[in-house]
Amino acid sequence: MSILEVKNLKYQYNNYEKTSKYVLDDVSFSIDEKDFVAIIGKSGSGKSTLISHLNGLYKATSGDILYNGSSIYRKDYNLTGLRFKIGVVFQYPEYQLFSETVIDDVAFGAIKKGLSKDEAYKKSEEILKLFEIEQLKNESPFNLSGGEKRKVAFAGIFVMEPEILIFDEPDAGLDATSKTNFYNLIKKLNEEKDTTIIFITHNLDDVMEYANKVIVLNEGKLLKIGKPYEVLSDEEIMKNADLDMPYAIQIFNDLKIKGYNLDTNKLKFNELYNQMLDIN
Amino acid sequence: MIRDITLGQYYKKDSIVHSLDPRVKLVATLVFLVSLFISTNIFAYLFATIFLIIAIYMCRVPFKFIIRGLKSLLILLLISIFFNLFLTPGKIVLSLGIFKITKEGIIIAIKMAIRLIYLVIGSSILTLTTTPSKLTDGLEKGLSFLKVFKVPVAEIALMMSIALRFIPILIEEVDKIMNAQMSRGADFEHGNIIEKAKSLIPLLIPLFVSAFKRANDLAYAMESRCYSSDAIRTKLRPLKYKKIDYMTYAYLLLYIILIFLTRYIKIDGIIKFERFL
Ligand SMILES: Nc1ncnc2c1ncn2[C@@H]1O[C@H](COP(=O)(O)OP(=O)(O)OP(=O)(O)O)[C@@H](O)[C@H]1O
Ligand SMILES: [Mg+2]
Numbered sequence: 380m381s382i383l384e385v386k387n388l389k390y391q392y393n394n395y396e397k398t399s400k401y402v403l404d405d406v407s408f409s410i411d412e413k414d415f416v417a418i419i420g421k422s423g424s425g426k427s428t429l430i431s432h433l434n435g436l437y438k439a440t441s442g443d444i445l446y447n448g449s450s451i452y453r454k455d456y457n458l459t460g461l462r463f464k465i466g467v468v469f470q471y472p473e474y475q476l477f478s479e480t481v482i483d484d485v486a487f488g489a490i491k492k493g494l495s496k497d498e499a500y501k502k503s504e505e506i507l508k509l510f511e512i513e514q515l516k517n518e519s520p521f522n523l524s525g526g527e528k529r530k531v532a533f534a535g536i537f538v539m540e541p542e543i544l545i546f547d548e549p550d551a552g553l554d555a556t557s558k559t560n561f562y563n564l565i566k567k568l569n570e571e572k573d574t575t576i577i578f579i580t581h582n583l584d585d586v587m588e589y590a591n592k593v594i595v596l597n598e599g600k601l602l603k604i605g606k607p608y609e610v611l612s613d614e615e616i617m618k619n620a621d622l623d624m625p626y627a628i629q630i631f632n633d634l635k636i637k638g639y640n641l642d643t644n645k646l647k648f649n650e651l652y653n654q655m656l657d658i659n
Numbered sequence: 660m661i662r663d664i665t666l667g668q669y670y671k672k673d674s675i676v677h678s679l680d681p682r683v684k685l686v687a688t689l690v691f692l693v694s695l696f697i698s699t700n701i702f703a704y705l706f707a708t709i710f711l712i713i714a715i716y717m718c719r720v721p722f723k724f725i726i727r728g729l730k731s732l733l734i735l736l737l738i739s740i741f742f743n744l745f746l747t748p749g750k751i752v753l754s755l756g757i758f759k760i761t762k763e764g765i766i767i768a769i770k771m772a773i774r775l776i777y778l779v780i781g782s783s784i785l786t787l788t789t790t791p792s793k794l795t796d797g798l799e800k801g802l803s804f805l806k807v808f809k810v811p812v813a814e815i816a817l818m819m820s821i822a823l824r825f826i827p828i829l830i831e832e833v834d835k836i837m838n839a840q841m842s843r844g845a846d847f848e849h850g851n852i853i854e855k856a857k858s859l860i861p862l863l864i865p866l867f868v869s870a871f872k873r874a875n876d877l878a879y880a881m882e883s884r885c886y887s888s889d890a891i892r893t894k895l896r897p898l899k900y901k902k903i904d905y906m907t908y909a910y911l912l913l914y915i916i917l918i919f920l921t922r923y924i925k926i927d928g929i930i931k932f933e934r935f936l
Contacts, residue, residue: 491844
């Protein structure tokens, strides 16, 4: 059963002018529980705008969003409650941090959710440890490095334990180790706690490694939604979206044309590697 | 609510009003504001209304966008109506205990409401159609005669332009912080007025922090480009009157004469012109 359903979503930033362009133009898709969804598309294609709709922060010009089958645009819908269930980490951590100290910032969501102060701070510290930044807890979030800010932004959302986690270019500004740790962490949440994950990225290798579903946006339109191989190997879609097909997929395709029997559902680095080794 | 403040915002569009010299627009706004306060009867308000409608039509900014700014003014408007309505002595029309509504009160309340609304719309049209830098240029040039009296016109103009430029930036900042807090469960929309006001408090600290940070950045930027207020500066696009600007001045003159003439119209049952020559 789909946990999140987007129906004919349209959005324009300036809704005072009839002629202003639709940043989202008739976007429809649905996401199931436990999905690991990648949203790809070139800069300005509307990815960030789309995810700002998913927790009701932006109100669509037209169209509907259903969470667990009920419309979040219903008049009496509890949007605040929804935001504890759908956690969104913004593209720019500066836009997300506002408290005087890191620990205050992380605890904000937990306190709003109804935890006692002690519990909230205890939990926040645990999460800071998870991201290996517990030593920063009394710093001002504005004086941190880019990667550190991003980790604090993650922590502030993780602390609410949402059912759906949404990340906008989570790897930007992270060093290689932190990035791997981060992806392993959300993979674990996805596998063990059935958390649904949606992430925006420009790195198609990460899409192959982690996603089970891919959404391609271009100029506000949804070009395709499907399994990673279906989408990434579709030359026409990739060309229309102005994206380069990953090398691994190109090699994979050539091998398939040559008659080798390969499993298109196994695209993770290890799986690909083993498939190639098994060829001879 | 905060997002609805249009004061100081610029709305990009190609229109005659946008292309007018900023000095003309400054004078026009001034003339309009003065006309509102010397208006005494319905004819003056009629002319002011026509003037405003023409300006709104010509500037091609969506009407909905212009009046968006009025929403944040509602409380001020209600307070002014309230006081005028109940506290003006005169012929009593309706009395509710200690509150007495008088005929004079009603008239003054209506006048005040119209003045306030027109005043805000009129000055919004100025800022909606003029970029802050043009506005500053206009002020600087328009007030340059004051330099004779040792008034630091350039500094004042710069201060004005920075202040004006900061209004939309601060509003954007508030918007950003609200979004950040809302996505982590803060609620700005529900509850009574007191609860709503309370929920705004956590916005203030981050707002001040970022405002100071921005001011600091701006100071660094100005210093690193060796800004000095007594340097002689040239303009990239010096202000120069065009034909349309002179025409607008002529219309303004006509308008202000009309407004003055209305003062000599007396209404008592039938309309009479008083002798004024
Ligand atoms: N606040 C805004 N006001 C007006 N237009 C905006 C605003 N934010 C974004 N846009 C426009 O909406 C379009 C989509 O922007 P969006 O930020 O969603 O793109 P994106 O796919 O996330 O790009 P990127 O990969 O660079 O982050 C762009 O054309 C942009 O110019
Ligand atoms: Mg983006």
